[in-house]
Amino acid sequence: MIHITDPLIATYLMTLQPEEDPRLLAMEEKAKAMNFPIIDRQVGRFLHLLTLLKRPKLVVELGSGFGYSALWIARALEDGARIVLTEYAEKNLAYARGIFTEEGLAEKAEFRTGNALELGQEYDDIDILFIDMDKYLYPAALEAMLPHLAPKALLIADNALWRGRVVETLDTKNNEPVKKFNEIMSRHDSFFTTIVPVGDGVLIAYRLS
Amino acid sequence: MIHITDPLIATYLMTLQPEEDPRLLAMEEKAKAMNFPIIDRQVGRFLHLLTLLKRPKLVVELGSGFGYSALWIARALEDGARIVLTEYAEKNLAYARGIFTEEGLAEKAEFRTGNALELGQEYDDIDILFIDMDKYLYPAALEAMLPHLAPKALLIADNALWRGRVVETLDTKNNEPVKKFNEIMSRHDSFFTTIVPVGDGVLIAYRLS
Numbered sequence A, B: 001m002i003h004i005t006d007p008l009i010a011t012y013l014m015t016l017q018p019e020e021d022p023r024l025l026a027m028e029e030k031a032k033a034m035n036f037p038i039i040d041r042q043v044g045r046f047l048h049l050l051t052l053l054k055r056p057k058l059v060v061e062l063g064s065g066f067g068y069s070a071l072w073i074a075r076a077l078e079d080g081a082r083i084v085l086t087e088y089a090e091k092n093l094a095y096a097r098g099i100f101t102e103e104g105l106a107e108k109a110e111f112r113t114g115n116a117l118e119l120g121q122e123y124d125d126i127d128i129l130f131i132d133m134d135k136y137l138y139p140a141a142l143e144a145m146l147p148h149l150a151p152k153a154l155l156i157a158d159n160a161l162w163r164g165r166v167v168e169t170l171d172t173k174n175n176e177p178v179k180k181f182n183e184i185m186s187r188h189d190s191f192f193t194t195i196v197p198v199g200d201g202v203l204i205a206y207r208l209s
């Protein structure tokens, strides 16, 4: 089995900045208990940093689950900025809404139940698009969403290294679309793209114009 | 020996975006031939992205070698922005100056020979500080340079995982100062800090005010 990052290094990163925030810890526990896939905590920190740097007005997330990644992003939003959460499962979004309300962040968020690919297309001038839905849909997400990005937008996708399977021949159902997605963005003339091996691999593409 | 990133994954990242730029390739060859330590190419891409996002007016680099990392950064600078290269070795900087001139980037750069810690302190309102000098000097660099950062500045340091030695007991001369540096920034109230396991580990600290 491939470890994208050496396990000792991963542990060092986790202990260097022990998470003490009860809300984040409770969400991590919930994910573990439900065996529900959320972003790695280090990816959360990284999304928070990218959001601080980008200072977006509008963030759209495709595949929000119960709001763990959205919380990391929302905590970095400036006044007047907002994030749109999209998710099939109504009860996940209801949980997210509860968390955002407790945090005093509810007025910065919109909670949309339904097909993320359709909902996302209702927005224009998106400054950050974060993609974390079913992996086989990644190429379709590009086709649907690229026309809706603002100039100098940031497109970010989790699981760009798909547990290391991009270099293996397992799980081709998801593996092939993720590889195709990586290739499309890496070769796209309008974007500067790089994949950072944090957590399960994060693709970041900056729109050049 | 620790591989921070799995070697197959590292190769995947390199082949996904093969570097075709003759200037970058020549500098990588030169580093290999001289056995001179430069940043990993993926770190170069990452610095380029961070610079695009941050849109700095002033970048200061501590430990520029012959200019490979500075070139990745400089290519992302907007008109009117500049980068200061600092380096002990006169002949390294002379080479960097030649490269920057060929690129048409010379007027965006200042080339300063001498002790990076002293030279760096001549600048104020630094938007991006990139640290890549002798590792045992990392804590001293913080003491010297933090007062010279602009609000919302980005402090970036290469080799934050020091070839994995931060989790080993080898090479304590450099290892201990790097660990101390990581701890100081991770616990600093005025910065949001994260370490990204790209290349040899990149610490990024965003000044919150």
Ligand SMILES: C[S@@+](CC[C@H](N)C(=O)[O-])C[C@H]1O[C@@H](n2cnc3c(N)ncnc32)[C@H](O)[C@@H]1O
Pocket (backbone or CB within 6 Å): A037, A038, A039, A062, A063, A064, A065, A066, A067, A068, A069, A070, A086, A087, A088, A089, A092, A114, A115, A116, A117, A132, A133, A134, A137
């Ligand atoms: C990996 S989880 C998201 C985790 C979340 N981003 C986090 O890190 O906290 C993927 C989620 O996307 C949802 N999903 C997948 N495809 C979708 C689609 N086409 N439309 C809406 N939701 C979708 C799934 O229901 C699941 O909750």
Ligand SMILES: C[S@@+](CC[C@H](N)C(=O)[O-])C[C@H]1O[C@@H](n2cnc3c(N)ncnc32)[C@H](O)[C@@H]1O
Pocket (backbone or CB within 6 Å): B037, B038, B039, B062, B063, B064, B065, B066, B067, B068, B069, B070, B086, B087, B088, B089, B092, B114, B115, B116, B117, B132, B133, B134, B137
């Ligand atoms: C790792 S190399 C820099 C590589 C360069 N950043 C790159 O990636 O292309 C470190 C350089 O820092 C220089 N250096 C180390 N300590 C220094 C100091 N206190 N003042 C000036 N230069 C220093 C060394 O001469 C060496 O060229």
